[in-house]
Amino acid sequence: MDSKIVVLSKGRPDRILTKTSVTDKFILVVPHDEVDQYKEYNKDLEIIAQPQEVRGITMARQFVLDHFESVFMLDDDIDYVRKMYTEEGEPYKVTNQEMILQIIEQNESIAKQCGAKMFGFTHVRRPVAYNPMKPFSFTGFLNGSHTGFLKGHNLKYDPRLIEGEDHFISAYNVYKNRFMIIDNRYAFFTKDNWKSNGGCSMDRNDENLKRDTLLLRELFGECVHIKNATNMKKNLFEGERTLKFPYK
Amino acid sequence: MSKIPDLEIHWVDIEVPIASEYNPRKITPKKKKELMESVQKYGLRDPLKINTFKGRENILISGHQRLSVAKDLGHKKVPVTYEYMPMDQEKLMNLTWNKSGGVFDMEKVITLADREKLFEIGFSDSELPKLLSDFEQKFEDIDTDTPVYPIAPKFSEHYDFVMIFTENEIDYMWLKNTFELENKQSYKSQQVGECRIVKLKEFMKLYEKWTAKS
Numbered sequence: 001m002d003s004k005i006v007v008l009s010k011g012r013p014d015r016i017l018t019k020t021s022v023t024d025k026f027i028l029v030v031p032h033d034e035v036d037q038y039k040e041y042n043k044d045l046e047i048i049a050q051p052q053e054v055r056g057i058t059m060a061r062q063f064v065l066d067h068f069e070s071v072f073m074l075d076d077d078i079d080y081v082r083k084m085y086t087e088e089g090e091p092y093k094v095t096n097q098e099m100i101l102q103i104i105e106q107n108e109s110i111a112k113q114c115g116a117k118m119f120g121f122t123h124v125r126r127p128v129a130y131n132p133m134k135p136f137s138f139t140g141f142l143n144g145s146h147t148g149f150l151k152g153h154n155l156k157y158d159p160r161l162i163e164g165e166d167h168f169i170s171a172y173n174v175y176k177n178r179f180m181i182i183d184n185r186y187a188f189f190t191k192d193n194w195k196s197n198g199g200c201s202m203d204r205n206d207e208n209l210k211r212d213t214l215l216l217r218e219l220f221g222e223c224v225h226i227k228n229a230t231n232m233k234k235n236l237f238e239g240e241r242t243l244k245f246p247y248k
Numbered sequence: 249m250s251k252i253p254d255l256e257i258h259w260v261d262i263e264v265p266i267a268s269e270y271n272p273r274k275i276t277p278k279k280k281k282e283l284m285e286s287v288q289k290y291g292l293r294d295p296l297k298i299n300t301f302k303g304r305e306n307i308l309i310s311g312h313q314r315l316s317v318a319k320d321l322g323h324k325k326v327p328v329t330y331e332y333m334p335m336d337q338e339k340l341m342n343l344t345w346n347k348s349g350g351v352f353d354m355e356k357v358i359t360l361a362d363r364e365k366l367f368e369i370g371f372s373d374s375e376l377p378k379l380l381s382d383f384e385q386k387f388e389d390i391d392t393d394t395p396v397y398p399i400a401p402k403f404s405e406h407y408d409f410v411m412i413f414t415e416n417e418i419d420y421m422w423l424k425n426t427f428e429l430e431n432k433q434s435y436k437s438q439q440v441g442e443c444r445i446v447k448l449k450e451f452m453k454l455y456e457k458w459t460a461k462s
Contacts, residue, residue: 102440113445138407175397179407210383217387221395226387238383247401248408 001105002070002112003148008060009076013037017191018078023097026074029064057144058165062157065149072104075145077191084122084130085185092127094186103186108148110136111181117153118173118180120146122187130184137182139245141170146188153177158219164212167243171220174245210239222246257295259325265298265308265315270339272356273346275313284317292318295327297345299338309338310345336361343369409445426458427451 005026007018013034018026019042030038032049039047054063064073081094081103094100111119120142124130144166149155154176161168173180217224220243227240275283296311308315309331318326333341339360346352347370354377357366366376380388414420423429429444446454 099440106440106443110443110445113443114447136409171399172397175399178402178405214383214386214390217390217392219396220399221390221392223395223399226384238381245399247405 001101001108003072003104003108003150004068004070005072005074005101005104006064006068007074007076008057008064009038010034010060012076013041016042016076018074018076021080022074022078022100022188025097025101029060029067056162058157058159058161061144061165061169062159065153065155065157069151070108070149072108072148073144073146074188075190078145079189079191082127082187082189083185084124084127084187085132085135086127103183104148107181107183108150110183111148111150114179114181116179116181117150117155117177118142118170119148119150120180120182122182122184124184125187125189135183135185137184137248138179139174139248140180140182141167141243142173142180142182143188143190144169145190158215160215161212162208164209164216164241167212167216167224167241168219171216171223171243171245174223175220206237206239209237213239213241216241255329257327257329260328262315262319262323262326264306265296265311265326265328266306267312267315268307268309268338268342270356270360271308271312271342272353272360273312273342274351274353276351279351280313280317283313284320287314287317287321292323292327295329297331297341298328300330300332301334301338304333304335304338307338309333309342340365340369343371347371427454 005023006029007016007026008029009016010031011034013030016028024044026045028038028042028045028047029050030047031054032052035047035049048067050060050063054060061073064071081100082092083094086092094103107119107121111117116138122130122137123141123143147166147169153173155169155173157165158168158172170180213224213226223243223245225242225244227236227242229236292314294311294314296315297309299305299307299309311326311328315326331338331341343352343357343360343366354375357371358377360366361369363373363376363379367373412423414423427446429446
């Protein structure tokens with residue numbers, strides 16, 4: 001596997017869930033003033049300090065892109081990896097860390113062979129939405145909490161975005177590189193950390209959500225839509241957005 | 249004409265009442281047919297309401313569908329009662345008198361009065377078009393014709409794939425040799441299966457090579 005697995009973390013030195021749920025083989029990227037605390041709790045991991053001027057999730061992700069040619073970025077709060085294609089009653093959690101690494105590696109390999117520059121897994125949380133006739137998608141949204149970038153991606157985050165950086169980079173990749181590989185067979189589920197302590201939640205609030213949606217609409221026009229409530233998800237935050245591209 | 253409306257019915261030339269420019273009322277073909285049958289059978293029994301207010305003289309407040317049907321049936325005169333009201337009130341009364349049994353163009357309705365007034369008349373929140381929040385209005389106001397990063401499909405742009413499934417090792421080896429599939433060392437102990445990609449153009453070249461050989 002060419003990509004380094006990198007976990008961005010902030011304010012959770014003793015609570016890196018990803019270590020137990022996904023893999024314990026990764027490089028940690030943390031704010032420079034938290035390095036010591038992270039070292040205390042994560043003695044066996046390589047830790048890279050973000051420079052002082054790196055503030056917020058967008059700049060942190062950009063720092064990772066600048067630092068690694070090919071990288072698979074994970075958030076620190078992945079709860080579990082699930083198979084989306086299981087039958088009722090069949091075990092759906094992938095708990096074997098070696099297997100999870102192979103799932104990531106297989107996706108990276110497919111992306112490389114296809115010439116894609118970004119790869120990742122479905123952001124859809126409902127297994128009933130999985131279409132077995134469509135195990136892969138080629139345009140769409142990749143959740144920043146589990147996304148890979150391959151050498152030559154030529155992508156750069158827009159530093160004006162506070163929390164919509166993953167929508168930006170997904171759309172910008174379609175603009176620049178035309179397609180990506182989204183493996184719909186597996187999903188990486190994060191804890192519901194929208195407004196909990198630590199991590200990206202520090203940057204999230206309703207105003208930033210709306211502000212970033214408006215900025216994304218200016219940047220990508222009709223590809224950005226306001227998310228509508230559905231029967232499955234009735235309560236939305238105002239400003240939640242979705243991406244729709246004019247080709248698949 | 250007195251400024252105080254009387255309730256007397258007047259018969260006027262059918263060309264006198266003028267349809268209002270904002271009338272939000274719609275009628276389905278079925279309802280129009282029923283109305284036509286009724287007018288044919290019983291005549292116009294319910295007078296139209298027209299305004300006498302200065303600048304709004306002869307504007308129809310209620311009875312647009314009946315007037316249209318009477319014209320279709322070739323009537324020369326129609327019964328009217330006179331009303332006297334400024335335009336704001338005229339719009340409200342248009343909605344009020346038509347509310348029961350009316351089918352409306354809701355996009356027009358919301359331009360005639362504020363939502364509170366419309367609720368008073370009897371419209372419900374679910375009938376009226378969704379009220380846009382400040383955020384939604386700002387979102388709608390963004391010019392999407394010239395985004396910074398326009399994403400448009402190139403000619404025929406679409407990404408897809410097929411799988412080739414083999415059922416035994418001999419077939420698989422043939423496939424591997426013919427399409428020059430490289431070994432994937434990292435999958436020695438793999439648990440998730442291999443996936444080898446051959447892009448179509450490459451596939452066509454290899455296929456031609458293979459057919460030339462055989």
